[in-house]
Amino acid sequence: MARGHDVTTHVYDDNGGMVGRAWHQLRHQLPHKVGAGRHRGLGREATERAVAAVADVRPEAVVVVKGDTLGSDFWESIGGLPRVTWLYDEVRRTRWTIERLAGIGPIATYSTLDDVDFDAAALDTRHLPLAYDHRLVPSPTIRRTPDVSFIGARYPTREQVLTLLHDQGVPVRAYGRDWSSHPVDRLRTWRLNTPDIPAGRDLARATAYDVMAASAATLNLHGDQDGFTMRTFEAAGVGGVELLDRSDVEGLYEPGREVLTWTTPEELTDICRRALAEPEWADAIRAAARSRTLAQHTFDHRVAVLEDAWDTV
Known part of the structure; x- marks a missing residue:
């Protein structure tokens, strides 16, 4: 917003407040903890919500943060739009692969090593460290x-x-x-x-x-x-x-x-x-x-x- 953009955010992995988080724990986290399989359905649900958000907002440009759980329907929904995906984790810790990343557009990554690998694979990449939110300032009455x-x-x-x-x-x-x-x-x-x-x-x-x-x-x-x-x-x-x-x-x-x-x-x-x-x-x-x-x-x-x-x- 400080650079003149009207910004709408969509938290695609938001579980919906206290009740939603409790349901998430019971439906996904607990079965995973006891060895009953992966978090099935999470990616599909997140993708559906993200696609709906794109249709509702009709953005002129999109910044995706991480986005590895979002399915092909989402990436198709922003096809042709100016966009960039910012990865704040090493790719080995995500569901991304070099092959999948090749189809999503420009990439920014906090990882210097991944940036080298992406460049070697001819991806549109740049190294971009994380940052500080200077608008959320410490309290002026802090006591050490x-x-x-x-x-x-x-x-x-x-x-x-x-x-x-x-x-x-x-x-x-x-x-x-x-x-x-x-x-x-x-x-x-x-x-x-x-x-x-x-x-x-x-x-x-x-x-x-x-x-x-x-x-x-x-x-x-x-x-x-x-x-x-x-x-x-x-x-x-x-x-x-x-x-x-x-x-x-x-x-x-x-x-x-x-x-x-x-x-x-x-x-x-x-x-x-x-x-x-x-x-x-x-x-x-x-x-x-x-x-x-x-x-x-x-x-x-x-x-x-x-x-x-x-x-x-």
Whole structure:
């Protein structure tokens, strides 16, 4: 909208509020958990809703985010329209194949390695990192907390990192349904146990921004990814002290001045303790990170690339 477009969004995988989410859990998630097969019908239902949305809106251009569960009827419905598909995950983690991607039009991907592969396959591709929503600003009355925060899903490698810091006396706190001991969250994630780490429930995005900005430092844990997560830009954009588990961030941020990178548990523990003990040093990191993000890594910057992509159709 900031670039002069009238925008209508359609969340094709929206399950329809609390009742819809509960039905989704019973109809699809539970059978999958107990080994009763794949999530049959999800792609068909999402495709039908997306086709109906296209018919209703009659768009002049379309940006598809990921879109790997959408069937051929959807892609036929936007045939001939300026369009671009933005992939925020490695293609190996999706239902996409090179052959399927060849028929959908221009592609933007957050993965540098996929961009190379797509180019080698003669696809219309460009590398496009994720971004920070600078319109959703942190609360002006934030009070700093003596916590090292983590906001996100619970995976074994992430749990190992947080457990290590907790055992070393670093005041960590995780947020998300996978970490929370709340009975509703335990039911939603089909589990009995909860890790021995201080934790809170899921956070709305605005609240997550506040938590990252207020924390003494905030963890951004990737694992087996070559693209950088949205959290990379959000944590920096809100003025957080971002602890990043990758050193290949050069070109996006300057390690040691705008974000803090680490490769060993000992390095991470030392950085956390310094962030807690030297707030003036941490404040310089915060300011530099936010300045770089606002100058180069907002969604406004990314939309300009998407516009150029759909102009090539």
